[in-house]
Amino acid sequence: DADVTQTPRNRITKTGKRIMLECSQTKGHDRMYWYRQDPGLGLRLIYYSFDVKDINKGEISDGYSVSRQAQAKFSLSLESAIPNQTALYFCATSDRTRGTYNEQFFGPGTRLTVL
C-alpha cells in the first residue's frame, strides 16, 4: 500500500467551481506539505503544516486554503478555481523526529485542469 495517497488523481473542473484535493498518509509523519508543479518551474510550496494546529502559507498561497483534519490528513481547497490553477499538485510528508534527516516523501500527484 502507498504511504502517501492523493485523491482524486485526475480532475477536470470549470472556472468558478470549488474543488478539494485530499492527502492521506500512513507514515506517521507530523509534517505535511502541498506543492504545485508547472512545466519549467519546478515545484512551488503552497501551504505546509507542522502539526494539526500549525498551518503556514508557502510561496504561492493566494487562491488556496487548507485544512489539517488529523495528523494523517491534509486537504487543499480551491474556493473558486481559475484556469491558471491548472497544474500537477503534490502532497508530501516529513518526520521531525528523525532529526536532521528531513527528507520529504511525495504522493502520486493530482492532475487538475480548470477550463
Add this chain to the structure above:
Amino acid sequence: ELKVEQNPLFLSMQEGKNYTIYCNYSTTSDRLYWYRQDPGKSLESLFVLLSNGAVKQEGRLMASLDTKARLSTLHITAAVHDLSATYFCAVDIGQGAQKLVFGQGTRLTINP
C-alpha cells in the same frame, strides 16, 4: 529570498558517457536534496546532503555539496537509458525548517 538554479535544464546524451548537472543556490543552507521524477510520476528521493563536503553515491549517480560555493553537483557515470528522467535539486531554507525550494529541474534523455 532563496533562489535555486539548475544547469542545464535539458540534457541529451549518449549511453556510456559521463555528465554533470549543477545546482546553484543563492543563500546559506547546509541541506540539499536530489529527487528523480519519471514522466507522469511522483518524485523519488535520491540523495540527502547534510553538510559541506558531503558526497553520496548510488550506482551510476554521485552527488556532492559545497556549501561555501553554494553548489551541488549530480554526476552521472557511464549513463544508461534507465537514467532518463527529470532530476530536481531542492534546498532547505535553513534552521531545519523543512521548507524546500526546488530548482527548475533538468530533463535528462539518454540515447542508445
